[in-house]
Amino acid sequence: MRARLAKRRRLCYASGMGNGQTADLILAAGGQLIAQAGPEGASVRAIAERAGIPPPTLQHHFRSKAHLLEAIYAQAVTSHLAGSAAVLSALAPGGEGGEPDSVRRAVRRDITVALAAEWLREGAAAIHTAVVLHLLVQAVRDPAYAALAERWAAETAAALAHAALLEPDEALFLVELLVGLVLASGPALFRRESDVLNRELVSLACRVEEAGAGYWLAHFRALRGKRPGKGPAEVERQGGVPADILHAGVTLTAETGADALSYRKIAARAQVAPSSVLYHFPDRRALLTALYRAVHQRFMAAEPLTQMAQWPHFSASGPHGRMADVFTYMIVEQRVGDVPLFLASCELFLMGWREPDLASDALAMRLERGAPDGRISADRQEALTAHLQSLWSIGVALTQFARPSANRVADVGRRLRAGMRIMTGEG
Structure with a gap:
């Protein structure tokens, strides 16, 4: 050396x-x-x-390490914004937006898809995207990074609004969606599949009607199939050492990130011997996959609708309001320790960006989004809509929690309602 x-x-x-x-x-x-x-x-x-x-x-x-991290994040934000600006300037249609509404929606879809492709482009662009995603996660835990995270989100949305002739709310909705999509698109091994899924989801978000909508999501889900064995929900219901290990792993992942996970740390939090963790989860891939499934099932099997009956913020004002309340509850109220549960999901997706051995599991993790308790709608359009809302909700959670808020429930709920109106063309 x-x-x-x-x-x-x-x-x-x-x-x-x-x-x-x-x-x-x-x-x-x-x-x-x-x-x-x-x-x-x-x-x-x-x-x-x-x-x-x-x-x-x-x-x-x-x-100090803090000063170094801040400088790395700041440079990544600047480079990422420049890369986005280059793509948007090349694709901006110009004019005053006098085209038919269907044409404008298709143009916005194509611009958004191109932006996703740029963020995921192999090399420096993907590195900058990964660092920006880490910045958003870091800002949720540490307010010192909030201003930088907010700058990235605001400037990206403003550039997209200008290029695609969008209202500010529409542009922010698409940025939130892109955050969720690229977070779940990391493994290069399945880039083609991710690109196809992303285009299908952005088409739905922009209300561009395509024949066979939902085909690719159903196709990839069928190809992946179901993995045999006892699921984390059953393990946690049965209790005992495996349940304690999963709970400790989920908590540590949300609190400190998947990078900091070790068998020793999980064993210490679960108050078991490290050999017990190794016995139940013989390798890191098995452990991380079980943790993701545990997080997913906590979200979907927690029966938020039942729990929300006593939630003071529940309004259920129309279908959009009801769905927004459900997602708001899941994003804001579901926590492990002192941090939001959704952070564990974000951290595990980021692991898929970095560990090729996890690529197959990361794709399966992505495909499970929008499948409440493992149940996938037989209607392709309904399944695609649920998938879109699930991935978009990750972007909403990250962009909203990465900025200071005096009323987190109101801010997250407002963004969810605005996005749902945009998706349906009602606002």
């Missing part, structure tokens, strides 16, 4: 690299590591090694 650092330093000095270039090297290395290993895995030492500099040099530029 010392030989590599020395060689890199000689190359830097020979090329006349100054402080600004060194800082750029550090930020680029940090962004790559966050995309590959998450904030927990992007240690100062690891970033310094990736950048080819000694740790003291890094600390000369960034005096």
Whole structure:
């Protein structure tokens, strides 16, 4: 390692690299590591090694891990906004929006699909997207990152509104949807499938009528099939050590992120021996897959409609209001410890971005969205709508929780109602 650092330093000095270039090297290395290993895995030492500099040099530029993370996130936001702007400027239709409504919807669909493809484009674009997603998650836990997260969301929505001739609420709705879609689209192994699903969902969101809507979602779900074995819901109902392990794993995932998970930490939280975790979940893939299923089933099997009977914010004013209340309750009220439960779902999707071994399970995780307690509607359009609402709700949760709020229930509910009106063309 010392030989590599020395060689890199000689190359830097020979090329006349100054402080600004060194800082750029550090930020680029940090962004790559966050995309590959998450904030927990992007240690100062690891970033310094990736950048080819000694740790003291890094600390000369960034005096703490917090300052370094903030700079990495800020650079990723700037680069991500620039990439989005380039795509939008190339696709913006121009004019005053005098085309028929069906044409405008199709143009908005195509622009949104192109934006999703840019965010997921292999290389620097996907790295910047992964870092931005980590920023949104980080901002939910730490208000210090809220301003940067809000800047990204606001500027992305404004650029999309300008390019596609959208009202602010419509543009924000599509940004929320894109957040949910790209979060669940990470594994490169299934990029084609994700691209097809994303186009199908964006078409529905933009009310572009297509023959066979819902075909691809049904097709991919059928291909994946059902995995045999005892599900987490049954495990948790039966209680005992496996249930304690799952509960500890879900809580830790939401609190600290999937990157920080270890058998030792889960065992300590569950108050069992590490060998017990290993016995019930013999490898990391089995553990993470079980955790995702546990999170999903907590959302869908918690019978929120029954619990909401006593919820003071329940209004059930029309079908949109009722559905918005259900999602608001799930997003705001369902928690593990002191943090929202949805964070565990986000963290596990992000693991699929970084671990190729999880790609197949990550696709299955995505396909389970919108299937309450494993029950999928036989009607393809209904199943597609439920899938769209489920993934969009992740984007709503992240963008809303990543910004300060005096009334979280009201803010989340307002965004959900606005989006549902847009989806149906009622607002």
